[in-house]
Amino acid sequence: MNxxxxxxxxxxRFTGNHHFNYPIDFESALLGxxxxxxxxxxxxxxxxxxxxxxxxxxxxxxxVLEGELHVVDIDLKTGExxxxxxxxxxxxxxxxxxxxxxxxxxxxxxxxxxxxxxxxAHLPRL
Numbered sequence: 001m002n003x004x005x006x007x008x009x010x011x012x013r014f015t016g017n018h019h020f021n022y023p024i025d026f027e028s029a030l031l032g033x034x035x036x037x038x039x040x041x042x043x044x045x046x047x048x049x050x051x052x053x054x055x056x057x058x059x060x061x062x063x064v065l066e067g068e069l070h071v072v073d074i075d076l077k078t079g080e081x082x083x084x085x086x087x088x089x090x091x092x093x094x095x096x097x098x099x100x101x102x103x104x105x106x107x108x109x110x111x112x113x114x115x116x117x118x119x120x121a122h123l124p125r126l
Contacts, residue, residue: 003031003042003065011044014051025049026105039120045069045105055100062118064091068106076100 001008009029016024025046032040037058043069045051053074062069064087071093073083086106087093 001112009042016052020052021100023049024052026051041118041120043086043110043118046048047105047107050102050104053100053102056095056097056120058097058120059094060118060120061094063094064089067108070104070106072101072102072104074100 003009011027011029012028014024016022023046026049027044029035029042030039031042032038043051055076066089069087069091071085071087072081074080
């Protein structure tokens, strides 16, 4: 399957509202989920838009396929930025559970500002 140009992917769009002071506009597509808790997702962002501020609950790996992914790590106790980086195509990252951050698509668009493959290991059962 071509992950960047597939008409077979089912995208779910997420947007913000007046409760957020930053633009939220991104989509995700489920690529696979296994019985052992591994989940593979594809994400894409509108230009200069974020996904919701979040924390990962499991080991998470990501690979930027297209565009730029801006990542800002946050100290939950102080609310301060601890690190900021721009990931580009081919950049791979592996984060441990508890990683707290913001992610934002780059300035190019529409929807090609960033496409990122993400795998999460052993999601807790809800």
